[in-house]
Amino acid sequence: MxxxxxxxxxxxxxxxxxxxxxxxxxxxxxxxxxxxxxxxxxxxxxxxxxxxxxxxxxxxxDPRYRKAASAARTIRSEREREGKRRMSRIIALREGWSRRTRSLAFGLARRATKTRGLTLALIIISVVVAVGTKLGSAENALQNALYIASVTVEGGYVTWHGLSDIFHGQVWRLVTPMFLHFGIIHLVFNMWWLRDLGMLIQERRGAPTLALILFSSAVVSNLAQYWWAGPLFGGMSGVVYALFGYLWMKGRLEPHENLGVPRSTVYILIGWLFLCMTGWVGPIANAGHIGGLVAGMLWGSGPYLLRRWRRRAAD
Missing domain, CATH: 3.30.70.2350 (Alpha-Beta Plaits)
Known part of the structure; x- marks a missing residue:
């Protein structure tokens, strides 16, 4: 200018x-x-x-300068109207983008909740319990309430009364040991695998299927470990092995369903299973691992084997 x-x-x-x-x-x-x-x-x-x-x-x-005043007002008025129309379009565009952005965000949030909500909830509960129990560093009321059976420690001796708590209505004890973890590595290891395997199943099969596999296998693995070594155990690893077993069988028997785990995952988890049995890594709930793995493999292979049996019976 x-x-x-x-x-x-x-x-x-x-x-x-x-x-x-x-x-x-x-x-x-x-x-x-x-x-x-x-x-x-x-x-x-x-x-x-x-x-x-x-x-x-x-x-x-010169008269042309006097006449210009009226024409200039018209031009300025038209420009003002055009400016308002342009601003209205900009505002409408921004509002449209804002609505679409909010809609997209809400849609993604709903999808995340639908495909990951249960898995995330289990992770959050496990972390909260880990904080509340101080990762098992000291016996407290919360930890005792989550064991498969309540225990009493006197003079260095641990006593309990079988599964009487469950028979008297505390049925949550059949699954709640999975929320107990004893050490940060124990917690992180289990949450890592729960996230990967649980989210895959929930995304492909939905939360109801994941919940059915998860809670039923928790009952099986917890009862197996209780039968083998008593009530002083905890961890999500039995459930993790169940989810792994389910995906492993699905990938082997029904690959067209796009469910499965890489071969490297099979090597890692099966190798870890046998390593834990040696006792070199400390006290491990091996019966819980095996019970969960068997339960998961049955969930993964059962429908396929049942269909084959029915076809053979029909022939």
Missing amino acids: RPIGTLSDQGQAEAFGDYLLTLGIDGMVREESRGWVIWVRDEDHVEEASREFQEFLAEPT
Whole structure:
């Protein structure tokens, strides 16, 4: 933007500014210390505007300058209306994007809840229980309430009364040992595998199928471990092995269902299963691992084997 001249009279400056506007030359009239300065916005129009300014100085009362006022008002009004229409379109566009963005966000949130909600809930509960029980560093009421059977420690001896708590209505004890973890590595290892395997099943088969496999296998693995070594155990690993067993069998027997685990996962988890049996990694709920694995393999292979049996029976 460049100045092309100065006038001492405001009326004349505004009249010339109106005239320039009718010629398609955008500018502005601004009061400064030396008078009313005429500014032109576009450098390409400076030369033409300067010639017109010299003609205006020579004959400022020419009728064309008076007539320009009405035409300039019309141009400014039209520009104002166009500016409002443009702003309305921008606002509508922004609101449209905002609605679509919110809709997308809500849709993703609903999908995440649908495909991952149960798995995430189990992870959150396990972490909360780990904090509440201090990762098993000291016996407390919460930990005792989640064991498959309540225990009493006196004089270094641990006693319990079979599964009488469950028979008297505390049926949650059949599954709640899976939320107990004894050490940060124990917790992280199980949550890692629960996330990977659980989310895969929930996304492909839905939360009801995952819940059925998960809670039934928790009961089987917890009872197996209780039968083998008593009530002092906990962890999600029996469930993890059940989910692994389910996916392993699905991938082997029904690969078209797009469920399965990589061969490397099979090697890792089966290898870990046998390593734990050696006792080299400390006290491990091996019976719970095996019970969960068998339960999961039955869930994964059962429908396939049943269909084959029915076809053979029909033949």
